[in-house]
Amino acid sequence: MKIVLIGQPNSGKSTIFNWIGGYKSATANFPGTTVNFTTAKARISGWQVELVDLPGIYSLTATDAATTAALNYLLETANPESNNGTSTEILVNIVDASRLSRALELTLQLLELGRPLVLCLNMMDEARRRGLRIDIPKLASMLGVPIVATVASKGQGVIELMQKVRQAARPPNSITPPPLLPPIQQAVANIAQSLDGELGVLEKPIGSMKFPGRFLILKLIENDPTFVALAKQALPQNCAEKLLAETSQQRRLIQTSTGRAAEIMVAEDRADRSKRIFQNCTEVGRPEFGWRDRLDDILMHPVWGYVWLALILYIFFNIIFKIGAMLEPELLGWFGKSNSYILSRLGENTFGATVLSGILQGLGAGVGIVLPYLVPFLLGMAFLEDVGYLPRVAFLMDGLMQRIGLHGTSVFPAILGYGCSVPAVMATRILRSPRDRFIAAMLAIMAPCSARTTVILGLVAFYLSPNAALAIYGLNIVIIALAGKVLAKIWPEITPGLVMEIPPYRVPATKLLLAKTWWRLKEFIVLAWPMLIAGSIVLSVAEAWQLDHKINAVLRPLTSILGLPSAVGTTLIFGVMRKELSLMMLMHALGTTDVTTAMTPVQIGVFTLFVVFYIPCLATITVLWKEIGKQRTILAIALTLILAVGISLLGRFVPWILGLH
């Protein structure tokens, strides 16, 4: 049994997915978190299910990458075939009940697919706050589907939802969508008639397609290119030609009889039907003008909004600095001690000791350096996301972002970039044009990810000063802005303008915050930490066999230009594997845990600048390759390398010119 969760962005799909499937999908309170669909297997009281969490979409018209991904799943991957009378796949349409009127438009389209469907009215608490009272039995009878009310953030109604889904699995529902407006109804009937039964029954799937003919005809009247292509591909040639010819005839007819384009009429018809159903089944009372509106007045204020933004980010990073700085020396000291104890027992010059010392260094880097900063950072980030602050940031920043050629929406990849470049690059899928995606991806990989944050904090904040670390962040933002401006100049484009939902503030559920933090942390533990340890072993061995000298010799032109000790050459190679390796490897390569004994403050600064800006890590390169293509990935690598050298040179010579050397 497969359960496919589908709904608009921010309707709580991922939250429900997490409740059932065990916290594998990231939830966030801003549009477009799930760009790739996530699946999980779960057991619900002995019942084995597979969950699919599709990206949030507003309609079944593919206007962006997220909708295309969801649509492709529904049209191709999905398997609606029945198994002795029971369907093996149930759609669960998750809807934000407080925005029911609009959400019903997608529901009506999903009903056209003719699949078993359960409607989940989520965020019922929010709906009540907005003064909305929904007559659920009436809505269920109008739509002809089972409905469950939930408050997923608190887990309310989720079990009942699963029970309804299980019942829906037994008798295959025959769904009759609510009637269409006369001109469109007429057009559908005419098209079906002209084909003289060649399409079969309108309510049954046709040809190799997995949805009813009626839905195809409606999408063709809308002139949806996805479906025009599909019809040509899935139907016999003469049938497809006849169908398309008749459709364009009917489109013209609608245009002349109503004075509106056919696609507008179809969409308007859907909006109209949704609205009528909504008005029939709901009572709208007075919404509470609550603390949320007052909070928006403060946080989105044209002047104070920015002050609050700066303050919030300042506090956010300071808390992370403080917690990390408190834990780091403790943990590192403890690790250093146990390290030397174990090595003294083994004897320093054996091969086993070399490997073990590498393992310990790798473990130590994870425990001592990454975790103290990563855990508070991920937790804080999850909090800002779930509370709903990020779209407000996008609102405030849009005007400024436009100056670097991007929309406020691109703030999301950029902000995610401060966590990890990998999801940041993936998040650029929410942008519509390839040009926006490339620029946003370029800028996102330049934002210091948590691994690079570790380097900045572990080196600059720890050995120089927290203010120096802040200065690096400040410089980074300036460079990103300049890079955006240059890229936008090279590649100008007129964009249609921002349309973004601003979700209400929500008190995040602690369980979900922890789940999300754990989910992201797990990526570090499962993917990065083993790499960290493996890298440490390789470096240990390379050092024992004196390979590092060869690597350092090859990189000497670079390190000498930057005025760095040639021993750091290897660390830069390892930094490409994982950025945080460069810090850990630095201590290893210099043979000390106190970097100041081997490097001057300027050298520490230059090294950090170079690591912050140079080539993205292997994992990021992999997703870049997938998202923006080979050529642009190579371009991104070259550009970041050139940029890193340039900025590091500035970092080397500016203090010298100012006489600070």
Added chain:
Amino acid sequence: MSKPHHTRPLLELPQRLPARITRILDGPEVWQHLHAIGVHPGDCIEVLRKAPFGGPIHIRCSGQDIALGRNLAMKILVEPQN
């Protein structure tokens, strides 16, 4: 009978003045885009605030909050309500 209010672009609507959308100018692409997020002709709409630096405007349309770029806001014609 109330005095008829003249139609104007959404961008020129004073803040916190309830209005109704009368028309959406421009081609089907803009129309579909707005439609998808739930902005239709006939809907009640209100401008809550405008972002500085030529940024978007914050509107409430049928109970939902949306940030809308200024070019788009010029293409939505509204009529203030009493």
